[in-house]
Amino acid sequence: xxxxxxxxxxxxxxxxxxxxxxxxxxxxxxxxxxxxxxxxxxxxxxxxxxxxxxxxxxxxxxxxxxxxxxxxxxxxxxxxxxxxxxxxxxxxxxxxxxxxxxxxxxxxxxxxxxxxxxxxxxxxxxxxxxxxxxxxxxxxxxxxxxxxxxxxxxxxxxxxxxxxxxxxxxxxxxxxxxxxxxxxxxxxxxxxxxxxxxxxxxxxxxxxxxxxxxxxxxxxxxxxxxxxxxxxxxxxxxxxxxxxxxxxxxxxxxxxxxxxxxxxxxxxxxxxxxxxxxxxxxxxxxxxxxxxxxxxxxxxxxxxxxxxxxxxxxxxxxxxxxxxxxxxxxxxxxxxxxxxxxxxxxxxxxxxxxxxxxxxxxxxxxxxxxxxxxxxxxxxxxxxxxxxxxxxxxxxxxxxxxxxxxxxxxxxxxxxxxxxxxxxxxxxxxxxxxxxxxxxxxxxxxxxxxxxxxxxxxxxxxxxxxxxxxxxxxxxxxxxxxxxxxxxxxxxxxxxxxxxxxxxxxxxxxxxxxxxxxxxxxxxxxxxxxxxxxxxxxxxxxxxxxxxxxxxxxxxxxxxxxxxxxxxxxxxxxxxxxxxxxxxxxxxxxxxxxxxxxxxxxxxxxxxxxxxxxxxxxxxxxxxxxxxxxxxxxxxxxxxxxxxxxxxxxxxxxxxxxxxxxxxxxxxxxxxxxxxxxxxxxxxxxxxxxxxxxxxxxxxxxxxxxxxxxxxxxxxxxxxxxxxxxxxxx
Numbered sequence: 190x191x192x193x194x195x196x197x198x199x200x201x202x203x204x205x206x207x208x209x210x211x212x213x214x215x216x217x218x219x220x221x222x223x224x225x226x227x228x229x230x231x232x233x234x235x236x237x238x239x240x241x242x243x244x245x246x247x248x249x250x251x252x253x254x255x256x257x258x259x260x261x262x263x264x265x266x267x268x269x270x271x272x273x274x275x276x277x278x279x280x281x282x283x284x285x286x287x288x289x290x291x292x293x294x295x296x297x298x299x300x301x302x303x304x305x306x307x308x309x310x311x312x313x314x315x316x317x318x319x320x321x322x323x324x325x326x327x328x329x330x331x332x333x334x335x336x337x338x339x340x341x342x343x344x345x346x347x348x349x350x351x352x353x354x355x356x357x358x359x360x361x362x363x364x365x366x367x368x369x370x371x372x373x374x375x376x377x378x379x380x381x382x383x384x385x386x387x388x389x390x391x392x393x394x395x396x397x398x399x400x401x402x403x404x405x406x407x408x409x410x411x412x413x414x415x416x417x418x419x420x421x422x423x424x425x426x427x428x429x430x431x432x433x434x435x436x437x438x439x440x441x442x443x444x445x446x447x448x449x450x451x452x453x454x455x456x457x458x459x460x461x462x463x464x465x466x467x468x469x470x471x472x473x474x475x476x477x478x479x480x481x482x483x484x485x486x487x488x489x490x491x492x493x494x495x496x497x498x499x500x501x502x503x504x505x506x507x508x509x510x511x512x513x514x515x516x517x518x519x520x521x522x523x524x525x526x527x528x529x530x531x532x533x534x535x536x537x538x539x540x541x542x543x544x545x546x547x548x549x550x551x552x553x554x555x556x557x558x559x560x561x562x563x564x565x566x567x568x569x570x571x572x573x574x575x576x577x578x579x580x581x582x583x584x585x586x587x588x589x590x591x592x593x594x595x596x597x598x599x600x601x602x603x604x605x606x607x608x609x610x611x612x613x614x615x616x617x618x619x620x621x622x623x624x625x626x627x628x629x630x631x632x633x634x635x636x637x638x639x640x641x642x643x644x645x646x647x648x649x650x651x652x653x654x655x656x657x658x659x660x661x662x663x664x665x666x667x668x669x670x671x672x673x674x675x676x677x678x679x680x681x682x683x684x685x686x687x688x689x690x691x692x693x694x695x696x697x698x699x700x701x702x703x704x705x706x707x708x709x710x711x712x713x714x715x716x717x718x719x720x721x722x723x724x725x726x727x728x729x730x731x732x733x734x735x736x737x738x739x740x741x742x743x744x745x746x747x748x749x750x751x752x753x754x755x756x757x758x759x760x761x762x763x764x765x766x767x768x769x770x771x772x773x774x775x776x777x778x779x780x781x782x783x784x785x786x787x788x789x790x791x792x793x794x795x796x797x798x799x800x801x802x803x804x805x806x807x808x809x810x811x812x813x814x815x816x817x818x819x820x821x822x823x824x825x826x827x828x829x830x831x832x833x834x835x836x837x838x839x840x841x842x843x844x845x846x847x848x849x850x851x852x853x854x855x856x857x858x859x860x861x862x863x864x865x866x867x868x869x870x871x872x873x874x875x876x877x878x879x880x881x882x883x884x885x886x887x888x889x890x891x892x893x894x895x896x897x898x899x900x901x902x903x904x905x906x907x908x909x910x911x912x913x914x915x916x917x918x919x
């Protein structure tokens with residue numbers, strides 16, 4: 190990677206550190222990269238690279254940062270914070286990608302490569318325990334099938350009690366309960382043809398996180414816990430009939446909720462069944478190699494969320510999502526002549542998502558509780574308030590996406606030291622939406638006792654775009670290379686599916702990124718020191734922003750194109766082997782990111798019929814975008830009479846940043862540093878005992894989700910944790 194004109198961080202041996210648990214720990218090693226957890230999404234990621242991010246888990250939107258697993262682009266953010274066990278290496282590419290990596294991305298790509306069958310007998314077994322009831326059991330077994338084939342089987346089982354205590358139920362919450370099974374078969378069919386097939390199955394019954402009470406004093410959840418609100422002739426909100434503790438719906442008065450406790454009526458539960466298949470084939474055709482990568486995923490999710498984040502019974506949402514994707518890439522790589530290398534191919538991707546959800550409880554407060562009546566047939570009415578939980582509103586939608594692309598990348602050695610890269614991808618993309626406004630079901634009156642208020646809509650839109658890349662690199666010496674590049678990124682528009690206001694839905698526009706880079710890659714002192722530096726400028730236009738806004742008595746997510754964003758920054762990476770026993774690393778990133786122009790309606794309809802009112806929102810700060818990031822650490826090895834003793838330490842400091850679109854202070858994350866440490870004893874090169882600690886100074890922060898004026902919740906990061914694990918590798 191030192192020889193290519195791309196800003197990339199490669200991580201391999203660090204993945205073996207006991208304190209490295211998932212892709213989120215890449216934060217420690219890559220500059221201007223912010224891997225965060227997505228609230229209420231099972232292992233969902235909110236990844237920001239160079240200020241370009243996305244965090245809504247809805248299956249109708251792709252993220253601007255692509256996660257590619259064994260050459261297959263993952264079309265949904267759910268499940269992206271995958272476990273680091275069985276990973277061979279991870280490459281974090283910063284800046285727009287697309288020429289060689291699946292679908293186009295505007296922010297970057299995270300290229301995940303898992304271990305392949307060794308075609309020899311061997312096994313890697315790992316058992317770990319930790320505080321909060323953590324129990325991890327992991328294994329990989331390799332065996333030959335023939336002289337040229339091999340089988341790899343893997344299992345990864347995780348269980349924990351969760352980091353939080355529920356003060357309403359008295360139980361632990363946020364626990365893990367997941368099982369992943371995998372099988373991979375590899376064959377060298379001939380000297381010039383090999384095949385790799387993988388199958389993975391995930392069964393995940395983990396809780397979907399724990400929501401702390403972040404409800405403002407004017408939120409409906411708070412008001413319901415203080416006796417309701419009555420404005421004669423204007424608005425009426427009854428009190429919660431279950432009589433929760435006075436003001437327990439308010440963040441300011443809920444003593445049962447903080448970074449270690451939640452006060453919801455129950456846990457946020459869910460189940461996931463996820464099948465992932467890949468087939469990779471390579472043919473050697475003289476000086477050329479033809480590669481085919483096929484990927485398929487089928488993911489089914491069910492969930493039950495306590496979205497009011499308090500003891501008040503105001504907002505519970507249940508539902509299920511069915512998502513599938515199929516991708517096919519065929520590419521050829523080889524030498525046109527002694528000076529020109531060419532990679533070219535065709536790519537196809539399609540996905541289908543079905544989403545259904547039911548919302549409970551709040552309809553009692555919005556007209557079906559006190560004051561609800563039915564006609565008596567004689568011009569009068571019969572008061573018939575329905576009990577809490579009797580009425581639910583459903584929402585159902587289908588979305589599809591289909592992409593076809595042609596791509597090529599040519600490396601041309603102009604001289605012995607000067608090279609030119611020319612690349613491009615032409616993309617055709619089409620998306621469809623099918624859905625209608627939901628109706629209301631009642632336990633008393635039956636399904637659709639209030640039918641949907643409008644017809645089902647069928648919408649379709651398409652886009653096409655050419656995304657070029659050009660780079661020039663010059664070898665100053667055998668160990669020092671300078672480069673400059675320009676790349677254009679493109680992410681298509683679409684239809685946001687999770688909305689009640691189907692009558693107003695329309696496609697949002699694509700977003701575009703133009704990035705200029707200049708960098709230096711170098712190695713010194715007989716390759717004992719590696720120093721890389723990059724400066725970049727990014728012009729970001731029509732940025733897609735997903736925003737939760739009120740719409741009368743409902744709350745909808747809308748997507749707005751945010752005009753123009755200007756981003757510039759610097760990145761520095763250093764690795765050094767100080768002695769044969771001690772190596773260190775350091776990274777630093779600087780960002781200057783701000784809206785240059787953002788004139789759009791972002792607050793929805795506070796009052797029915799208000800219509801679209803555009804405002805200037807350029808004062809807002811981009812989400813998930815710290816201005817500065819810094820990381821440092823070391824790996825120390827020492828032989829002892831018992832075996833090899835090693836210490837792995839990493840530190841990551843991040844500047845303050847926002848997690849909520851409107852920069853609500855409750856979603857502000859202060860600057861902080863996170864420390865991780867592991868100590869290991871390796872015996873006979875095959876057996877390792879590790880002690881580790883994560884977040885050693887117990888730094889805490891919360892990511893905020895606001896559902897309009899209904900409720901607001903925060904989800905905190907994990908506290909300080911400790912563990913011990915035993916690994917046998919033979």
